[in-house]
Amino acid sequence: MVTFKEFFSFKNNRFFWLNLIAMVVVIVAAAWGTLQWLDSYTRHGEAVVVPDVKGMNLRTAENELGKQSLKSIVIDSSYVKGIAPGAILEQNPSGGSKVKSGRTVYLTVNADSAPxxxxxxxxxxxxxxxxxxxxxxxxxxxxxxxxxxxxxxxxxxxxxxxxxxxxxxxxxxxxxxxxxxxNGNETMPEDSTLVDESGTVSDDKPMIDESWF
The missing domain is CATH 3.30.10.20 (Trypsin Inhibitor V; Chain A)
Incomplete structure (x- = not known):
């Protein structure tokens, strides 16, 4: 039976060294496993360049993004005269950006007709x-x-x-x-009539005294 004094004898106690080595191995293995998990989780070193898909039709843009293992979602539409319906107007992240593989690119497309x-x-x-x-x-x-x-x-x-x-x-x-x-001209109708002081309605032609003829 190993005594307490023998167990803690650093030079001669083999149990101490075995336990120490085992602890070091466990710590190293745990650290390595953690780093591997983090590397896999964050996809370290797998950054891809986002292609510039502005001006492309939606299907072509989706194919180009898919080649880089990127997803795409249409989040908005607008209308720009002279651009084909369904063409990509904006993208986020923009073309040329470096992102992680599997990232979603948000797209704005041109509407089919003017609102x-x-x-x-x-x-x-x-x-x-x-x-x-x-x-x-x-x-x-x-x-x-x-x-x-x-x-x-x-x-x-x-x-x-x-x-x-x-x-x-x-x-x-x-x-x-x-x-x-x-235009500022408020004309009277051609068939308007005149009213004399006595209230009698008459047409707008002047009265002519024919006794002089």
Whole structure:
């Protein structure tokens, strides 16, 4: 039986050295295993370059990202005139960035058609300057106004492709609109009549005394 004194004899006690060696082996093995797990978990050394997919159609962009073991999700759409529907407008992370394999790239695509915007309530409710400012702020294009009889620079209606629009009606963004504006001349109807001081209604032709003829 090993005595307490013999167990703690550093020079001659083989149990001490065996335990010490075993502890060192366990610590080294645990450290190595932890490093291996961290390396696998964080995919250390597996960074990939994100391809630039802006301008590509969605399917092509997904294929290019997939070649780099990257995922993709469409998170938004916008409309840019002159760019093919479904083309990639923006991506995050951007092309050329280095990311971990398996990272998700978020995409914004071009919409199939221009979004529709509601016409504001400006008919018979705004001046020319106010109406033009409101319409342009919403993305509409405004042509030279057409003038009609009425209060000067007062907007009476809005035309789109030859028809009158109503407040709240939705039409495509960037549509070309024409404002019908008063020219300041409020003319009387041709069939108007005159009323004399006695209240008698007469037509607008002057009375001629025929006794002189």
């Amino acid at each position: 529709k915007v509601a016409i504001p309530d400006i008919m018979d409710n705004s001046s020319l300057r106010q109406a033009e400012a409101k319409l342009r702020a919403l993305g509409f294009k405004v042509t030279e106004p057409e003038y009609i009889s009425g209060e000067k620079d007062w907007v009476y209606s809005i035309k789109y492709r030859g028809r009158d629009l109503k407040a709240g009606e939705k039409i495509p963004y960037e549509a070309v609109l024409t404002l019908m504006v008063g």
